[in-house]
Amino acid sequence: MATIRNEIRRLRFENGEMTQQELADKISVTRQTVNAIEQGKYSPSLEVAFRIATVFGQPLESVFHYSKD
């Protein structure tokens, strides 16, 4: 089964301890959605994934990792 992991929690911490709400406001989703993405319970669309990467100034593959177990 394939899994998508992400570095959002670490990146938030490294970017001035950005809160989930602050990130949510920047990418136009709810805080609950950011939490779901962060916990790996929801895989965002490509557009939202790019928005997250843009907020942190990182390439997409540095934020999201795809692994086929």
Next chain:
Amino acid sequence: MSFREKTAWISLLSMAGIYGYYFWSVVEAGPQAGGSHFSGLLGTVIALVVVQVVLTIAVAVFNPKDAQTPRDEREKLIELKSARFAYAGLATGIALACFFAAFDPPILFNTNALLFILVTAEIMRSGSQIIQHRRAA
């Protein structure tokens, strides 16, 4: 808890409570009640609208930012999945109602059976939304 989840709870509890009371009173009154069922149904619909509007406004007033935020992609997905789940219940209920209609039941029974199916489908939709919000996906 997000605004959408709160409104799903409002929908679920108000429909279960108000329509539950209506169907209980229909069963209690029996088939002799006749036309009084209509006024009962009208009162039920009015009560439901009033309760849902008042509670939704109350929730929005306490957290206006959440209420003004448009649905995001995850919330839209939850709504679509829930609508699909409720449609399955609605279609099954209608198929059963068509089957029982062949036995020529009283019109009052048919009307309330269809209403019950519709209400059940709505409760399924709200319940599914709550479960998916709780599961986060």
